[in-house]
Amino acid sequence: DVKVTQSSRYLVKRTGEKVFLECVQDMDHENMFWYRQDPGLGLRLIYFSYDVKMKEKGDIPEGYSVSREKKERFSLILESASTNQTSMYLCASSHGTYNEQFFGPGTRLTVL
Amino acid sequence: KNEVEQSPQNLTAQEGEFITINCSYSVGISALHWLQQHPGGGIVSLFMLSSGKKKHGRLIATINIQEKHSSLHITASHPRDSAVYICAVEGYTDKLIFGTGTRLQVFP
Numbered sequence: 001d002v003k004v005t006q007s008s009r010y011l012v013k014r015t016g017e018k019v020f021l022e023c024v025q026d027m028d029h030e031n032m033f034w035y036r037q038d039p040g041l042g043l044r045l046i047y048f049s050y051d052v053k054m055k056e057k058g059d060i061p062e063g064y065s066v067s068r069e070k071k072e073r074f075s076l077i078l079e080s081a082s083t084n085q086t087s088m089y090l091c092a093s094s095h096g097t098y099n100e101q102f103f104g105p106g107t108r109l110t111v112l
Numbered sequence: 113k114n115e116v117e118q119s120p121q122n123l124t125a126q127e128g129e130f131i132t133i134n135c136s137y138s139v140g141i142s143a144l145h146w147l148q149q150h151p152g153g154g155i156v157s158l159f160m161l162s163s164g165k166k167k168h169g170r171l172i173a174t175i176n177i178q179e180k181h182s183s184l185h186i187t188a189s190h191p192r193d194s195a196v197y198i199c200a201v202e203g204y205t206d207k208l209i210f211g212t213g214t215r216l217q218v219f220p
Contacts, residue, residue: 009153040212041212042198042210042211042212043198043200043208043210044214045207045208046211048207058207075194088153090155092155098155099160100145100160101145101157101208102157103147103154103155103156104151104154105152105153105154106152106153106154106155108153
């Protein structure tokens with residue numbers, strides 16, 4: 001079974017803090033994705049990566065950056081957290097093209 | 113207008129009822145996905161389809177490419193089916209465009 005894990009289920013940070021969200025997958029998937037999910041807006045793509053050290057902006061990249069130094073790990077970084085970044089963050093991975101995405105359990109981030 | 117629209121937004125049913133959730137989209141797609149999200153956040157892929165119909169247990173998904181419409185049916189619904197059901201379409205990249213979800217509650 002594919003397993004996608006995220007470093008925290010719940011996280012509380014203060015405005016201005018640097019926040020790291022980690023995602024690890026164990027199935028050698030090429031593609032990895034970071035989404036945020038907000039009520040009434042559905043899932044929105046922040047960044048994705050097709051390969052190690054490669055990254056592409058999604059629909060809402062402002063205020064975020066990512067890092068993919070190893071194939072199995074994809075990190076989302078909030079350089080200076082703000083209250084409007086309070087959200088559920090979901091990581092996903094997939095193999096190749098036109099294949100299903102496997103999701104992690106999500107991290108509920110609250111920025112105070 | 114959203115590129116992926118789901119209806120209804122909320123749905124309640126009694127155990128045993130037949131349930132239909134609809135998804136309409138306005139873009140060209142290579143595939144359509146149905147996902148399930150239980151309270152607590154985890155998302156599970158139910159179906160990926162590009163034509164016709166797929167069945168898994170009590171779940172059936174259909175797609176009409178010409179009409180840009182898909183339906184997810186649940187036969188003999190059960191309280192454990194209570195979840196948010198999300199439709200997502202995949203264009204000609206690996207990116208998904210998501211609907212806002214249908215919240216289903218099935219009461220015993």
